[in-house]
Amino acid sequence: MFASLSLQPVAVVLESDKLSGKAQNESDKEAATTSRDQVIDSDDESITKDAQDGVLAMEATTSVWTKRDLIIAYILIWIIYFVDAMQQTTTNSLTPYVTSSFQLHSLTAATSIMSSLIGGLFKLPLAKILDIWGRPQGFAAMVVLLEIGLIMMAACKNVETYAAAQVFYWVGYNGMDFSLSIFVADTSALKNRAFAFAFVSSPYIATVWIGGPLATAFLNGPGFKWGFGVFAIITPIFCLPLLALFSLNYRKAKAAGLIPVRESGRTTLQSLKHYAIEFDLFGLLLIASGLALFLLPFSLYSYQGSGWKSPMIICMIIFGGLLLTAFVLYEKFIAPKTFMPFELLTNHTVLGAYILAAVLFVEFYIWDSYFYSFLLVVNNLSITRATYIVNIYSIGSCFFSLVVGVFIRWTGRFKALALYFGVPLTILGVGLMIAFRQPDVNIGYIIMCQIFIAFSGGTLVICEQIAAMAATSHQYIAVVLAVEGMFSSIGGAIGATIAGAIWTGVFPVRLAEYLPIETRGNLTEIYESIDVQTSYAVGSATRDAINRAYGDAQKLMIIAATAVLVLAIVSVAVWRDIKVKDFKQVRGRVL
Structure with a gap:
């Protein structure tokens, strides 16, 4: 199918921009909502003498490093994404078994609410850390938090500890992902950025085939706790080389006198007060x-x-x-200092991108929260096969985002692609699941819906991020993406909340109604444990009752998700039709 596309191969080039001392004198508010004409006004528009230290340090670093360093950096980032993707796929497959081990399977959605919420909100202070203290420092701090979360999950003895560990894990994981995304934005021209984002996310195409077998191996072998412990050991090993490369080129830039020395003159107490205000x-x-x-x-x-x-x-x-x-x-x-730069919300392109981010996460978490459990119980799939189907979205979206990246690089446009392809295909894929995600329906129809959602998701996520970044300057990229991440995480928390509310309000009620008299006394055990649910033979009256209850709950979840997607149409329609080929947003040796 993709061979029939008339897109010509695009050569991604390395662009080296000369240093310049010309300053941009716009105020913060003006810079945050830079129009297209302002952005392309001069060759050095992204250079600001009053930019924060982290931004200046990154611009200086990209000015001194070699083409080889840039290539090595992208290879290291790809490897880190590969390890993180494999880790996430494996740990997600283990989550229902963690909660079930404490007889609290119904808390599967609840454990993700606080973690996804805090993980997303933390991107705003993290954006400040990256801008004020520097990209490497922020990335290193996120690796530490991720490690704490993995170690806590490996050692947890109750669901409360696991939920707390999830907070550390998701703050660290989202923070690492965000830090690497900012690095990609710092080192890529806007016209190539969609492809660059797609490239560093491409490991998900491969890792989805690994996560299921790994989860199975841990469950059948040393136990799910080692599934977290192993990644606690290997994650920092693969992160250290990138930090070393950052540090090496930072020192080169500093030795060349490209990084200005700024003395704050503050005492320790004054600094604490200063950063408390800066981070709000x-x-x-x-x-x-x-x-x-x-x-x-x-x-x-x-x-x-x-x-x-x-x-x-x-x-x-x-x-x-x-x-x-x-x-x-x-x-x-x-x-x-405001927690959220409200001036950004006056730009309808940025606001529309934020609303789309929230809507996509709301609808996704509504239908996805118990999807894996549905496949295991109703479709009676093995852990490995269920993981494959759940990760169709990761495979398809990451693959198709590469196609989208080439399309945007070739045409310079993204709005029409989102409005006339991405949004309708998402609504179609989710809506069809109302009929197809039910007992006794061929699994092939579910796979078809997942492919539709994957291709549309790969389109919309890339277009949404490019839309938000195209409306601002380099100095505000971290803030813009941080607020976008916050909207996504709040949307995810709302979606998981709705899913949890539907599940707890519908599933046990229908289960009590459908269960045969001889197993009705086991209602609580069946409700709370996926192991108990799958212990009943396929075709038995009890298993059929469980499947019917799943189907009733799933139908309401998917109806809610489809209704929410109406907002996606409006959120994309308000974007400006910006041609990203006209932008020159970053400087130095970039992709």
């Missing part, structure tokens, strides 16, 4: 606490005797709403 720690605390308190009750209410009437559930929702209100008021009227 109080605002971060308000929004993280507010969203967590507001979203978690939707997954936890079924564990309370009084359900929604439980005082704890009511208090969590009320205080969550109050904290979110306080966050908005604090950011608008009190905060010395």
Whole structure:
């Protein structure tokens, strides 16, 4: 099929831009919403004397390193993505067995709410770390947090410890991914950036075939805890060479006098106060606490005797709403430095990209949260085969994003591709699952839907990121992508919350209704453990009842996901039709 495309092969070139002392004098607000004419106004538009230290250091680094260093850096990044992708595929396959081992399988979605939420919110202070302290420093800190999470998961003895470990893991994992994404943005021309992003994500095409067998091997061998322990050992080994390359070229740039020395003149106490303001720690605390308190009750209410009437559930929702209100008021009227650069939201291209990011994650987490369990129980697949099907999205989206990257490099356009191909195909793929993700339906139809969603996802994620970056200058790339990541993570948390609420509100009720009298007394054990669910013979009355309950819950989840996708049409329609070939956003030796 791809051979029939009339796209000519595109040679990706290395562009070396000369240093210049000409400064850009726009204010922060103007720079954050730079128009196309402003961006291409001069050859050195991305050079700003008042840029933050991390941005200046990266620009200086790309000015002194060689073509060989750039190639080595991209190879090392690809290897890190390969290890992380293999790790994530394996650990995701193990998650239902971790929660089931504590007889709490229904908390599969709940364990991801706080972790994905905090992991996404942390990208904003991380963007500040990358801009103020530097890219290598931020990347190294994220590796440490990832290690803490993996070690905690390997040592966990209860679901609470596992949930806490997930927070460290996802902050570290998302932070590493974000740091590497910023590096790719720093070292690629905007017209080639879609392809560069697709290239570094391409390891997912290969690793999905490894994760399932690895998860099976750990479960059948030393146990799921070693699935986390092994990656805790090998991850830092593959990250150190990239850090060494960063450090080497940073020292070269510093020796060449390209990195200005700035003395703050602050005491330690003054520095702590300064960075607390710069990172807007109080605002971060308000929004993280507010969203967590507001979203978690939707997954936890079924564990309370009084359900929604439980005082704890009511208090969590009320205080969550109050904290979110306080966050908005604090950011608008009190905060010395705003948590979110509100001026970016006045640009309808940026805002549309953010809304699309949130919508895609909301709908994905709604239908995906219990998809793996559905394949294991209803379709009676092995762990390996279920993992293959779940990861069709990773394979297809990463493969097709390479095609999208070539298309954008060739045409310079991305809006039409998203509006007339990506969005309709996503709606089609998700909508068809309402009928096809049911008991006794051929698995081939589910695979077909996954392929549709994968190709459309590979299109929309790339186009969404390019849209957001095309509307700003190099100095604000980290912030723009951080806010995009925050919207994605909040969307993921909302999606997981909706999925958890539907699951806990529908599955046990339908299970009690469908179970035969002889196994109705095992309702709690069946509800809480995927191992118990699969222990009943295929074709037995109890297994059929379990499958029917799964089907009822899944249908409501997919209807909700399809309804949410209506917002995707509007969010893409408001983008400006920007031609990225006209942009010159970064300097130095870049892709």
